[in-house]
Amino acid sequence: MTEPLLDVRDLRVSLRRSGREVSVVDGVSLAIAPGEFVGLVGESGCGKSMTAFGLVNLFPTPAAHLAGGTVTFHGGRRLDGLPPAAMRRIRGAEIGMVFQDPNTYLDPLLPIGHQIAEALREHDFAGDVDARVLELLTLMEIPDPALAVRRFPHELSGGQRQRALIAAALAMNPKLLIADEPTTALDVTIQAAILDLLRRLRRQLGIGVLLITHDLGVIAETCDRVYVMYAGRIVESNTTASLFATPRHPYSQGLIKATLRPDRREALFSIPGQVPSPDSPPAGCRFHPRCPIAIAKCMGQSPELVSYDSGSVACHRAHDPAARTTWSASAA
């Protein structure tokens, strides 16, 4: 990879919970090249959103805060430790964000045109704000843009709301778009349309995209590369094609098995057990309580993320041929 757009090393995010520090993102490293479409996948509660918030040092709760790591952005600029005023000028201007639920992320009392224009005004956009808003709405394929600017969120469909939010995120032509489960709250057909839109925007605008999802199916359709996250850590990364062809980590294998739905009617697979609470993560490999091929070493020693071919994996048995088909033997 040449000069990356975003280079994250050992990112840590902690939450203050009843006086205790709880680590929810525990040393995540990832990189995105300019114009690259990268996925971050994992079950609910793995710390995907907290990773995304950590990148721009903006959290949904004052209890969360960065606890370590470096974030290097375009042009070698360090984002971690940036003063609030300087960080604000990056948010929305150079890094756009889109969230899960378009219903709650739009202010119900303001027309959407106003909210899109906010991104422009707050960054002292030099051109014609109104014209730019119309241009964005057209780019987002929202019908009748001139009317739509004056619509309130409740007058729009879910898909249109998400398009409005994407428009606001892209208003200042950012180099990176972070999309945190942008389709989860939408109907299936609208999901596909939004994913199409993201793909097209990436081609058209040449932006890098970090797409966060718990659905590997979404990743397969859109991403060049993918990071698999479990309990606050990256457990595997690879190109999308290689990951689907030869997943090395038992967790990745499980996620893929849970995604691929053969035509035959077969009981839908899901990995037994639950993501551990960040209050008390298991010792050793954090996946071991759910791993069908765990060995004694797994309980005592945390596996390092080790590079191989095009990817990397954190599993003591990654190169054990028996670990290639983890779930077929035990699958219920």
Added chain:
Amino acid sequence: MTGLALAPRNTLWSRLRRRPGATLAMAAIAISVLVAIAAPLLALRDPFSGSAASLLPPLSPGHPLGTDHLGRDLWSQLVYGARVSLAVGILAAASAVLIGTAIGAIAGYVGGVLDNALMRLAEFFQTLPRFVLAIVTIAFFGSSVLHVIIVIAILSWPQTARLVRAGVITLRSAAFVEAARLGGKSDTAIVVREILPNVIAPIVVTGSLDVAAAILLEAGLGFFGLGDPNLVSWGGMLNQAQQYLRQAWWMSVFPGLAITVVVLAFNLLGDALNDALNPRLRDAP
């Protein structure tokens, strides 16, 4: 469920005691109640008997807080005034809570048209200007402590009714209520024994705030000259003070302070209870 109702109350007590405001408030309330009860012992002389020593300033011999325009001892008046303020405050609030609980329980449990009608009534009572209505009513019916208590109670029940109704509606179909119903208990028994003990918390909170509001209302009536003419009340003392502001600041300062302290104590207590009963707010970062 009575066993369960006890457990949170214990932790509630300990949570309350951890708040300095609540401890202070409870101490102030306890002291004022004791003063009211022991008024005949604490008073230095008959609060009604005047003397030639009129408008004596505080710290005068025999009159720690001074005397009023008729030479009556201010300290003794203040001590007896505590009786009226607390009696009216507590009894009016208790009656309001009783009325509100009954109406709220009926509305919530019976539901339907009756519920609708009762809640409309509550809404109507809440838009009525309480103080002015109380003034007009007392002016019509004559002032006595009993009238004041009745009027305040009649004007103050809606808040409790709303809270109780909301609680009853959520619990109406709870598993333990269903069990009691299948067990053949009467509706009254179910409401009184099973449901109400579980909505006691918000009732206690409004009850405490109601006492504060009732004491203020009573003081306002007293200031308007509508207090019981046969009793000393803090509001009545402030009414007299109004005419002698120029000569005797102490006639105004002490009764007003007394009202403020007692009302503040009940407001603080209600506030602390509310916080202690709402862990969501308490644990927020």
Added chain:
Amino acid sequence: MGPHELALLTLRRLVAAIPLVIGVVVVNFTLIQLAPGDPTTALIGDYPAPPGYVEQVRAEFGLDRPIPEQLGRYLWQVGHGNLGYSFAHRKDVGELILERLPATLRLMLTALAIAIVLGVGLGILAARRRDSPLDHGTRLFSMTGYSVPEFWLGQILILVFALGLDLLPSQGARSLRAPPEGFAAFLDGLRYLALPAFALSLRYIALISRITRASLLEVMNADYILASRARGARERTVLLAHALRNAAPPIVTAIAYDFGFVLAGSALIETVFGWPGIGRLLFESITRRDYPVMTAILLFVSLGVVLANLIADLFHAALDPRVRRP
């Protein structure tokens, strides 16, 4: 919101308020009926009235008729603006009240303006510095402000600022030698307004600052606030464009809801400061047993509360497009 939409909404809310107003008149009627003694006394007052007038009232209100008919006649009379005659003031009661209304409105609206500015300001500060000494201080201040009887606060203000420091006048609404109009008259009015308006506003400041703090803290957790920050909005924009706007409805509701209390407070404050408004009129009518004035004031104050709630509703509709559905 277009003017047509606004008119329609106002009309709908007005219609919805009619039962409330009728209810208040019924309350008055009930009081008159239940009051000990002859209902004519309750309708005329204790001042000597010519026998002819007593007969006229008996006839107009049908006092020898069955109760339902009396109620009907009472509603009819009040509905047609017949609020009675005050023999104490030798004036039509409706006229008397309209004469005193401007002074009360001046006092109340000034107090309201002070309370909104200071209350919202304090609430914002407390919310932004949550759990700081400032926040705790504001909390204690508002708790105290909510517990002080306003009329006593008025007396204390008089003791300190009028009698003690001799800075401001303590009685009345204007000085005897004040010029009839112009800036000097305005300044003179302000000096008289200062103490009563502040005494009246304290309770409101306390209420508004608490509600503002709570509402703002809740709104600050909303996703759209996070989205606005993620868009790079300055904190000032986040607060003014999103947070305060969304936090406003509960504040406005509380202001309207407590309007009756402020009217009542105004009655007490006017008495303390000799302010020539409706509150002082109420006080005077108690000592003179001028019952028609009292019931008419009750009606007016109730109407004031209904009107305040109506305005709050319209404000909601102007603020929130979701409320506007015609």
